[in-house]
Amino acid sequence: MSSDIEVIPEAAVPAAVPARLEWRVARVLSVHDETPRARTLMLDVPQWPGHQAGQHVDVRLRAEDGYQAQRSYSIASPLEGATVALTVERLDDGEVSPYLVDELRPGDGLEVRGPIGGYFVWHVLVGGPLLLVAGGSGIAPLMAMLRHHARADGAVRAAIPVRLLYSARTRDDVIYRTELEQLTNPPLVDVTLTFTRESPPTWTGYRRRIDNEMLEAVSWPPSAAPHAYVCGPTSLVEAVATSLVELGHTPSGVRTERFGPTG
């Protein structure tokens, strides 16, 4: 560990992980359809200890006969808020996501446990530059990072440039599209979209899966030592992480979170 890292007093930084993780019954406050496939659930979680951008919760569903299923979902809300937002994408033959996207209603209870994670987390105190690469619903934890960045003190924020590269099937599948447009403020916050299935007729941007050439064009050079976070379908995450290392980025500077297969 380098001796010139500034030590931040513990009390100045909210605890990322409390002592004991209990299952709690959260109440669904509201639901918001982001795209035809994805919905954000706003949850009120009793005694929520707060969280860091990038962390997730485990969600558990139990049926009356004792059958149960459990999955993890990234927290999309910034740490500065009181409610916990989860953005869930429906997998066609999924067991849990169709229930969360299609069935769950405001007023319903939902068992959650968290916040979880100390590796795939980012805070302004970590610094930048910040490179975010998302595929599909992988944008959720990266959005928590972007929202946290947007709420940081002006001087702190100005010292941390952010570049987001976001791969979606079509324009209609871009989750948080309007908010991303509002947050776009180059060169401080730069958002690049690429569409893999269908793009608008007037689109002049990328129209393919993320590859080395695109990453090299969008990202900083390895000499800038960006903090990179890659999240989305497993195949995308592994390809992008491999590409970033091939382009010369230090493996320890590239953090990954795999979401499994796409729908």
Place this chain on the structure above:
Amino acid sequence: MQIEEMRLDGNAAGGVLRDVFAHDMTAAIATCEGCGKMGPIGALLDYAHGMGVVLRCPTCDMPVLRIARMHGQFRLDLSGIRWLTIPESTSPDRTDAMT
């Protein structure tokens, strides 16, 4: 559907690892007994089997950490870890700390 497309990583095992270790383990750095490579537990490959947690080394596929849960007990096989470095705190100023 290829098994490799379905795999997750140590992040997904974060909840059960918290149950076992009463501490975040995803940021802990493990040295693989099989190939000697070091990396965060969050970057290990999780095949999400259902019978237990099996986290494998992304370089050599060795099971680094295995956990099963039954009859009120956790049963762990840590023989795939040679050394384990666990940060005392997961405060943001320490998230990039490496040995």
Place this chain on the structure above:
Amino acid sequence: MTERPFIARGFRGRRSESAEGHRLPPGQHETEDFPVLSAGPTPRTPLEGWDFTIRDSDGRSARWSWDELQALPHETPTVDIHCVTKWSKFGTRWEGVSVDTLLAAAASQGVGSAPFLLAFCDGGYTTNLPVADVMGGKAWVAFGYDGAALPPEHGGPARLLVPHLYFWKSAKWVRGLRILPSDSPGFWEQLGYHNRGDPWREQRYRGDP
């Protein structure tokens, strides 16, 4: 922590209604899917390099290449399968060679008998069970599923099929059996899963009667 389990309103999961004429072991739910569960990456062994071996603890062995295995009599069992993660699937159709055939051939080649076996597989997976549980028409080395070649994600080119026990005993990517005088816990058994695994007695974990 909640004392009564919280029931998620309207959640059923992916389960189907129980079919007539099949029995579910205790604690199981029927599914029409065939979930792909794996504890590791899919091995991809070319058939030219594939073989199946039965070896005793004195080192005597019998070995079959892929072609030699295919030349043995094939059977086409239709069986119910039960996974310890609580799903059961009825009426699955397989093609393979009976383990009885292989054990008899091994015995005729001087391979000794013993009460236990450890199945070993590409990728390092192992599972143990009593030899009696693979005799008498109860087990196969299976290479066909649902009328086609067994796909790699389900254990192809060949897997062990022992449907009267929990399905983790039906080792995917099987390459042979070690015949042993004492029980030697395999991959999941080392972590506390049952050495035998009878779903009708709910033998999920060590210590279950």
